[in-house]
Amino acid sequence: MLWTIYPMQTVMSGQTDTPRRREISRDGRLLMVSEAQDGNYRIERLISTDPADYLDPQWQPGRIIPSDGTI
Amino acid sequence: MPRSNIKGQDFTDDPPWGTMDSEPEQSPPRGGTDETQNIQQLGTPDVPSVSSDVHCLSIIGQVEGHMVLPSQNKTTKYEHVIPQLVAVEQNSDIRGLLILLNTVGGDVEAGLAISEMIAGISKPTVSVVLGGGHSIGIPIAVAADVSYIAPSATMTIHPIRLSGQVLGVPQTYEYLDKMQDRVVQFVVSHSGIDGKEYRRLMFRTGQLARDIGTILVGNDAVQERLIDRVGGIGQAVDHLYDMMNSINNPHQPPPEQPVGPNQGPGPPLQPGRGGS
Incomplete structure (x- = not known):
């Protein structure tokens, strides 16, 4: 059951085309990524409770990381 | 991104921490150096590295x-x-x-x-x-x-x-x-x-x-x-650190203390507990 100040039609409408995202794990950190060109991933969001992770350039949003898991 | 140097200084070479006029196509594959990416994404060439408790x-x-x-x-x-x-x-x-x-x-x-x-x-x-x-x-x-x-x-x-x-x-x-x-x-x-x-x-x-x-x-x-x-x-x-420092010293193991349900070791700031 949803309890939100947003109208239900706003929450449920899916008209905007947002890029497909997936969750991957790198070095124990959860990343939400979108597919970038040439099959690599672009970090969209870091999901971590460690504030230091957000200062680590390796995990910053926008960074392109290889999809083969080399980092 | 404008080609002009925002500080108006003359650089003969790019400084090691990168410049504001670095362009994406000059950067190596996979999004470039950390410095370039930091400027693109965060607007600053350097981010500090810290660990946090x-x-x-x-x-x-x-x-x-x-x-x-x-x-x-x-x-x-x-x-x-x-x-x-x-x-x-x-x-x-x-x-x-x-x-x-x-x-x-x-x-x-x-x-x-x-x-x-x-x-x-x-x-x-x-x-x-x-x-x-x-x-x-x-x-x-x-x-x-x-x-x-x-x-x-x-x-x-x-x-x-x-x-x-x-x-x-x-x-x-x-x-x-x-x-x-x-x-x-x-x-x-x-x-x-x-x-x-x-x-x-x-x-x-x-x-x-x-x-x-x-x-x-x-x-x-x-x-x-x-x-x-x-x-x-x-x-x-500040408040969080006060509470942390009041319950244990970081160089010593925390003392054993019973913890009840829904009750942290912090100060009792919940005067309405149980009332309805």
Whole structure:
């Protein structure tokens, strides 16, 4: 059951085309990524409770990381 | 990006930390150097590297629970948050938890589950409501040992209802009422607000355009004893460190102490506990 100040039609409408995202794990950190060109991933969001992770350039949003898991 | 150097200085070569006029095509594959990426993404060439004994949980957008929401919603997912809270509880290097809220509400049971997890953590917890902590964001905010609200932040107290429809089926009303009771009881037992007052705010008319209820702005939430203090991240972090330092010395193992359900070792700042 949803309890939100947003109208239900706003929450449920899916008209905007947002890029497909997936969750991957790198070095124990959860990343939400979108597919970038040439099959690599672009970090969209870091999901971590460690504030230091957000200062680590390796995990910053926008960074392109290889999809083969080399980092 | 403009080619001009913003500082107006003459560089014969790029300095080692990069310049504002570095262009993406000059950077190596996979997004370039750290410096270039830092400038592109964060607007600064260098970011400090620190380690922290305080971890931070952001509750943003919609609280997503049993139902996957359409992808244009920014969501905080139950399945991400619960394991993170378990890790915070178990990792001995983490001594305190800061919870930042900017949420419009969401799934009631997921929100209550997150709230109970936060309330059950044995380490000091401090929450800060930043932009908004509406609907199911309220129990999450009050679940922490101490809660802060930014002066400009708002909290909307309104009944659990689906888009304002009139409920003609008694069983449906009972179901919603029971769901409501669970939330009200949690909020009342973890904050200073009185149950009757909370319900009065919830059913007040004339405040919201499309619903009944009340919007509490910053200090209003403190006046109603829903939130403990008005303040920002600085005060919240200071308070968290005060609580952490008062219960243990970082160079010694923490003393054994019994921890009851929903009761952290922090100072007892929950005068309304148990009242309804």
